[in-house]
Amino acid sequence: MQGVVSSWRTGCVLGVAVVLTAVATGGVRAEPAVEPVYSFFVAGHLYGKARSRSRGLYPPFMQTWEQKKADLGADFGIFTGDLVSHGTESQWNHVRHDIARLGVRVHIAPGNHDMLDRVLYERQFGHSYSYFRHAKDLFILLDTEIDNGLITGLQMQFLETALERYAGSAEHIYIFMHRVLWAMGDPDKRRIAVNHLPKQAASNFWTDVEPLLQGYDRPVYVFAGDLGAEATRDHYFLDQDGKLTLAATGMGSGRDDNFLHVSVFADQRVVINKINLLSATD
Structure with missing residues (x-):
């Protein structure tokens, strides 16, 4: 014809x-x-260059989001730690100003730099670990700085309770943290070059957290944000093993700086895209 x-x-x-x-x-x-049901971004190490004295969020991130937000879209954002370098009130004032410029609601899983003054952080943002639900999914934000990388005590009770109450009705479970906890204690993952590994740092991710997550018959996505501060550090990680997906992102070195954009579709597909910052070189 x-x-x-x-x-x-x-x-x-x-x-x-x-x-x-x-x-x-x-x-x-x-x-x-096909349009996603919703989307969100994940960004880590947002003060940028290591050992710098930050004034607000990393400028290349702000510039990239401003130029790409119309095409990418996002219902909300997740910051996986280190929004400030020194944790002063002045730095937090700049950060809050930049967050307001993003045009989307932001949730925070704090990092070690953010907790240099825990009282100041919690006065501004509330409790350091939390959960929320969006669409049919469960989002849990953890604080890896309470017990030097261990998820224990009241925070472990919180995690267990949130999963017990809401995981059964969720299509996906998302966990957010600053430290790359799965990089410790697993021979296949520990080769990741993270930004910061304190002395005596430990992790019960593989012994306690991961078995707890695997107890629910749901896809689980774990995001961390302690990468990318220097050129000698890893900047991006993505690994899927069965229903468990591990992802990490970061910025600051000026080389391969990135954040992640996540799209969730009606057929339950989850697509994770790495978004390079405009000033970053591969």
């Missing part, structure tokens, strides 16, 4: 992928790609 396209091809209109399909009239109809 003359004028009918018998094969499919892809195109791009204003950054949105489309599929062109044949129609009976011989014309072509553009079908937009």
Whole structure:
């Protein structure tokens, strides 16, 4: 039939992928790609360059988000720690100003720099570990600085309770933390070059946390944010093993700085994309 396209091809209109399909009239109809139910971003080590004295969030992150937010979109953001370098009230004032500029609600899993003054942090942002639910999913933010990398005591009770109450009705479970806790105690993962590894640092991720998460028949995604401060450190990690996905991100060295953008679809697919900062070199 003359004028009918018998094969499919892809195109791009204003950054949105489309599929062109044949129609009976011989014309072509553009079908937009399936939109996610929701999306969010994950960003770590947001004060940027190691040993710098920060004034607000890392400028390349702010610039990249400003230029790409319309195309990426996000219902909210998660900061996985180290928003400030020295934890002063002045630095936090700059950070709060930058957060307001993002245009989306932000949740925080604090890092070691953020907790240089725990009282000041909690006065501004509330309790250092928390959970929330969005759509059909459960989001849990942990504080890896309470017990030097261990999830114990009241925080472990909190994690157990949140999972017991809400994991059964969730399609996905997301856990956020600053330290890359799975990099300790597992021969296959410990080779990750993280930003900061305190003396006597320990982790009960593989002995206590991971078995707890695996007890629920749900896909689990664990995100950390202590990478990328220097060129000698890793900047990105993504690994999937069965229903457990481990991801880490960071910025500051100026080389391969990045954050993650996560899209969740109605068919329960979760797509994690690494977004390089505009000033970063590969």
